[in-house]
Amino acid sequence: MVPPPGPLLGAELAQVLREGRITHTLLPPAALATLPSDTPGTLPDLKTLTVGADACGAELVERWAPHHRLVNSYGPTEATVVATWSAPLEADGTAPPIGRRLPDTGTYILDARLRPVPDGVPGELWLSGPSLARGYLNRPGLTASRFTADPFGAPGTRMYRTGDLVRRDAHGELHYLGRTDHQLKLRGHRIEAxxxxxxxxxxxAVLDAVVTVREDEPDLPRLVAHLLVPPGAEPPAAAELRVLAARALPGPMVPSAYVVMERFPLTDNGKTDRAALPAPAADLAETAGHVAPRTPTEEVLADIWEEVMQAAVGVEDDYLLLGGDSLRALRIVSRANDAFGVSLTPRDVLVHRTVAALADLVEEQVLSELEDAARGDSDHDEL
Known part of the structure; x- marks a missing residue:
């Protein structure tokens, strides 16, 4: 069946699968996620559903594996086109493996010096075999950088550098971990997206996530997570996601902003278009667990924090979980010192970490100066 021209997503894609009585199909996960939530189980002719071209999350497996034979495939165009695939998947709450190599395809997991890594250790995936392309048309430099001699194969054979990080488990299954060119750097920290x-x-409630470093304000880079949720589903609160991330990740790897979407922008070949992801909006709506300011000091400090952080801030919210850093702390204390005539330092923000605690410190400094003035000990006494 030849589908109609143009993007084929959502209810229209479900209609084509149903009316065309499609029995076998390969879909990118980002396209599969756009199908209405009640679609699984309503396609009686669909026997085998293969996902590929992008990473597949656990939630898609949970939705589709009970109703159809679901296979996760992997392979770049340069390997024309599938290099590995999994056995039929079963939902177990974890991201599915990309499986084992196809016949006549070589899979090597290598470190930066092209040495094989042990099972369980992440490494870059290289492919070999007769399915490899010859190179890139009229681009000899790029060809030389991605296609090299295969030191593990017969003389004259080549291997292809995929740029994908994987690990092999004890059962010989490959697990996709991300892109080497999606390794992010934020304030000196290297972050695997x-x-x-x-x-x-x-x-x-999260079908998929894409994490990037954005600098929507000059000199203020931050880690931003774009989240895919099912259509009509209640989106998770940012505070809830921060707590989830903070339990498993060190502080620099906790995103400071979250953008909930029903559909990711896609490239022409069906992959998530990271360059087209929207900037986070300045969300000042209250979230679960939000504690509003209770004193005039807290009100002023909360306004300063929200202006600097570009996010909703409750007086009990943890500064580090909000994505705060030393540069933003410097901006906060500069404005707070101007507002209250005190002498806060960035370390005060990083140590006290909440608006409420910082408000107590401000009031202590103001009270101390008033007491000094009353005793005649103030540096500002008249001569």
Whole structure:
């Protein structure tokens, strides 16, 4: 069956599968996630559903594996086109493996010096075999950087550098961990985007996650998570996601902003278009667990925090879980010192970590200065 021209997603995709009586299909996970939530089990002709071209999350397996033979495949275009695939998947709450290599395909997991890594250790996936392309048309430099001689194969054979991080488990199954070019750097910290995304997709309302470093304000980079939720589902609160991430990840890997979407932008070949993800909106709506300011000091400090953090801030919210850092702390204390005439330091923000605790410190400093003035000990006494 030849589908109609243009993007084929959502209810229209479900209609084509149903009316075309499709029995076998390969869909990118991002496209599969757009199907209405009641679609699994309503396609009686669909026997085998293969996902590929992008990472598949646990939630899609939970939705589709009970109703159809679901297979997770992997393979770049340069390997024309599938290099590994899994056995039929069963829902177990974890991201599915990408399986084992196909016949006549070589899979090597190597470190930066092209040495094989042990099972369980992440490494970059290289592919070999007769299915490899010859290279990139009229791009000899790029070809030389991605296609190299295969030191593990017969003389004259080549292998292809995929740029994908994987690990092999004790059963010989490969697990996709993310892209080497999606390794992020934020304030000196190296962050594996795939590791953060895997933690966020543990939330039952999150179908998929894409984590990037954005600099929507000059000199203020931050870690942002774009989340895919089922259409019509109640989106998780940002505070809830921060707690989930903070339980499993160190502070620098906890996203400071979350954007909930019903559909990710896609490239022409069906992969998530990271460059087209929208900037986070300045969300000042109250979230679960939000504690509003209770004193004039807390009100002023909360306004300063929200302006600097570009996010809703309750007076009991943890500064580090909000994505705070030393640079933002410097901006906060500069404005707070101007507002109250005190001498806070960035360390005060990083140590006290909440608006409420910082408000107590401000009031202590103001009271101390008033007491000094009353005793005649103030540096501002008239001569």
């Amino acid at each position: 795939g590791e953060v995304e895997a933690v966020l997709t543990r939330h039952p």
